[in-house]
Amino acid sequence: MKLNWNDIETVLLDMDGTLLDRHFDDHFWLEHVPRTYARKNTLPLGKAKELLYALFRSQENTLNWTDLDYWSSRLGLDIPLLKREVDHLIAVHPHVTDFLLFLKRNGKAVQLVTNAHGKTLDLKLRKTRLGPYFDGIVSAHDLGLPKEDGRFWERLREKTPYDPEHTMLGEDSETNLSTAQAYGIRYLFYVSRSSSSLPPSPSRRFISLHYFSQLIPPAGSSEIDLKRYCSVPNELFAEVRT
Numbered sequence: 427m428k429l430n431w432n433d434i435e436t437v438l439l440d441m442d443g444t445l446l447d448r449h450f451d452d453h454f455w456l457e458h459v460p461r462t463y464a465r466k467n468t469l470p471l472g473k474a475k476e477l478l479y480a481l482f483r484s485q486e487n488t489l490n491w492t493d494l495d496y497w498s499s500r501l502g503l504d505i506p507l508l509k510r511e512v513d514h515l516i517a518v519h520p521h522v523t524d525f526l527l528f529l530k531r532n533g534k535a536v537q538l539v540t541n542a543h544g545k546t547l548d549l550k551l552r553k554t555r556l557g558p559y560f561d562g563i564v565s566a567h568d569l570g571l572p573k574e575d576g577r578f579w580e581r582l583r584e585k586t587p588y589d590p591e592h593t594m595l596g597e598d599s600e601t602n603l604s605t606a607q608a609y610g611i612r613y614l615f616y617v618s619r620s621s622s623s624l625p626p627s628p629s630r631r632f633i634s635l636h637y638f639s640q641l642i643p644p645a646g647s648s649e650i651d652l653k654r655y656c657s658v659p660n661e662l663f664a665e666v667r668t
């Protein structure tokens with residue numbers, strides 16, 4: 427099972443967990459926000475966590491999930507300010523810049539495609555300086571739909587044209603890979619090491635990688651042997667697409 431880079435024109439990349447360490451987001455929402463909320467409302471931390479985790483779950487797979495203004499008003503906290511308090515935890519995953527340079531050198535159209543809210547995006551691009559590596563940056567909030575909604579990929583295409591047959595998507599969300607697959611995006615990769623503080627767990631449905639360096643072919647070649655460098659689910663062996 428080979429990946430031939432000559433067949434790929436456009437590369438769509440998710441941000442949180444895919445290019446950036448999700449440890450920041452997990453720590454922020456699961457620890458920092460509950461702690462601040464507990465202090466403000468004189469609640470025990472355990473109680474605040476129970477309350478907020480349930481609230482967060484109720485907004486999963488919607489744009490509210492990543493809408494900082496929504497959470498600021500819902501929780502009565504200045505969420506952008508709180509993010510800046512822990513922004514030292516924002517980090518780029520290993521080998522990401524090597525991969526982005528490889529894509530640039532090979533003339534691929536590279537798009538950052540994220541559910542992140544504009545304010546999160548600004549903060550993270552300022553901290554990581556990844557912005558210049560992309561030909562375009564699209565927040566789901568600008569399209570009015572999250573990636574979990576199958577219509578997202580069509581709407582993205584209206585904004586920034588791409589050919590799904592010659593497009594690759596890198597994601598740490600199996601749900602988003604599934605909606606992209608249903609839309610017809612051909613090359614799908616799951617980032618199994620989304621957080622530096624959690625053990626990597628490969629997908630059972632998509633080809634998984636820990637680091638994007640696993641997709642960089644040896645010098646002089648445009649092909650990579652996926653079985654050798656990535657984790658390929660058994661069922662995919664059957665439908666070899668070379």
Ligand SMILES: [Mg+2]
Nearest residue numbers: 440442443598
């Ligand atoms: Mg993600």
